[in-house]
Amino acid sequence: QVQLVESGGGVVQPGRSLRLSCAASAFTFGDYAMHWVRQAPGKGLEWVALISYDGTNKYYADSVKGRFTISRDNYKNTLSLQMNSLRAEDTALYYCARGLRYYTKAMEVWGKGTTVTVSS
């Protein structure tokens, strides 16, 4: 069945970097836009970034712009999020999600998430 599995989370000091990955399976990865969405402990959902099906277009939340980079490898069916200059407020559960085929802004399939903790 269609599946997204995130990895790469962990505990990191403020100012350091971390790279998250999302492995996609059972669908044609290169046909779909992909998102990263995060959820701080006890808080609501916060959209982080969106990348188009071919990687041409990328969009970021203001809170991460200039620090995070979304990318994809359509040959390896993998989505990535490079996170630099991490801050305590980046602590969250990070989900990757697949956009709908014909309306990319809605998130149709979600992974279970990977936890990032930024702490000294």
Added chain:
Amino acid sequence: QSVVTQPPSASGTPGQVVTISCSGSTSNIGNSYVSWYQQLPGTAPKLLIHENNQRPSGVPDRFSGSKSGTSASLAISGLRSEDEADYYCAAWDDSLRVVVFGGGTKVTVL
């Protein structure tokens, strides 16, 4: 503070109808499709409604969405105990070039 506003809580008894509102502006809800997500405790969000009122396959027709102007609503009819969850609306904001989520509404079945 989110640019899209939802009430923090809503409640109802089994069988009742519960409606959740989502208020935005012309740059987001007013000129974009609205999506709704259900997040059961301890689980990942699930798409309930897309493009204002479309249900993905497998979503019961007890869930319905609507939009008028810069506001949208999610209605849950025939409320069940398993509907206890957090519900989020979301829309593309064409001015900010971002997806905006509402702050979420916790639905309690009394």
